[in-house]
Amino acid sequence: MSEASNAETAYTGPLVLREFDGGVLRLTLNNAPANALSIALMEELKGHLDAAGQDRDVRVVILAAAGKLFSAGHDLKELTLHRADEDRGRSFFEKTMKLCSELMQTIVHLPQPVIAEIDGLATAAGCQLVASCDLAICTDTSTFCTPGVNIGLFCSTPMVALSRNVHRKQAMEMLLTGETIGASDARDYGLVNRIVPKQYLTQAVNLYAQSILSKSSLTLKIGKEAFYRQSEMSLSDAYDYTVQVMVENMLARDAEEGIAAFIGKRKPEWTGE
Known part of the structure; x- marks a missing residue:
């Protein structure tokens, strides 16, 4: 005080x-x-x-x-x-x-x-x-x-x-x-x-x-929002919610780029999309 x-x-x-x-x-x-x-x-x-x-x-x-x-x-x-x-x-x-x-x-x-x-x-x-x-x-x-x-x-x-x-x-x-x-x-x-x-x-x-x-700004935005939202849910609801979050995240350009960069052993180029 x-x-x-x-x-x-x-x-x-x-x-x-x-x-x-x-x-x-x-x-x-x-x-x-x-x-x-x-x-x-x-x-x-x-x-x-x-x-x-x-x-x-x-x-x-x-x-x-x-x-x-x-x-x-x-x-x-x-x-x-x-x-x-x-x-x-x-x-x-x-x-x-x-x-x-x-x-x-x-x-x-x-x-x-x-x-x-x-x-x-x-x-x-x-x-x-x-x-x-x-x-x-x-x-x-x-x-x-x-x-x-x-x-x-x-x-x-x-x-x-x-x-x-x-x-x-x-x-x-x-x-x-x-x-x-x-x-x-x-x-x-x-x-x-x-x-x-x-x-x-x-x-x-x-x-x-x-x-x-060094991380994708979009990925961090998605993750931070999901972290706080799922923490207030029941276990079942949290998994139902985060399944959808993961699917939408997978469809993001940055996830496509990040995975391709990992497979290709190169540094990713983030766009925030």
Whole structure:
């Protein structure tokens, strides 16, 4: 949970920095020191992601953060200001949580893979952001928690992403105790893929990005969508669905090219079709 200043004060620059190079879009949370997920930051980040989803030149998205914290979650001071509203903040709370949920679903539904690059603390909705990404690489000093229970606010929306990526018992442990876990536990729980020393973090993330760039963008789009859809189905329904996905994928030009290249022992030339 954030202890950052409310969003109506101080910083007026971009809350999300955008860099694009060779098919890789890097979006950096720029709301130091806590990178709190204020309304303004979430709207800005979602705007970048929505645009990326329509841009065929974007092949991979990296989500990073400036400063010592990845993200301390929602801005509690921003939320608290609205307790003085006539409805005690209900409308603003609904707006905040709905926008956050839409942001997380945007990441999941984005056709491109999204890699979280974490150096520092990711807590509450910040932890939810990590869990929502397709891959997550962190430094060995990074930490994670869902501490809402400590202040009387159960992390119910972070729970959605957490419970879909972390083993059930470990997810409940994080949610019920609010305790912070280190990078090693986060990897064991399934929250992150890999731990690297701080000086190699960006290099490691870029290696993942380059590996993804070498694949067919269409194939990755098909696969990412199918992965999340089938995971919510029964075993039988999942197989029925993925059979059709495989058939349609086989008919794609990139699959025809990839198989021909494999048989011919040459490098495939992808067209994204």
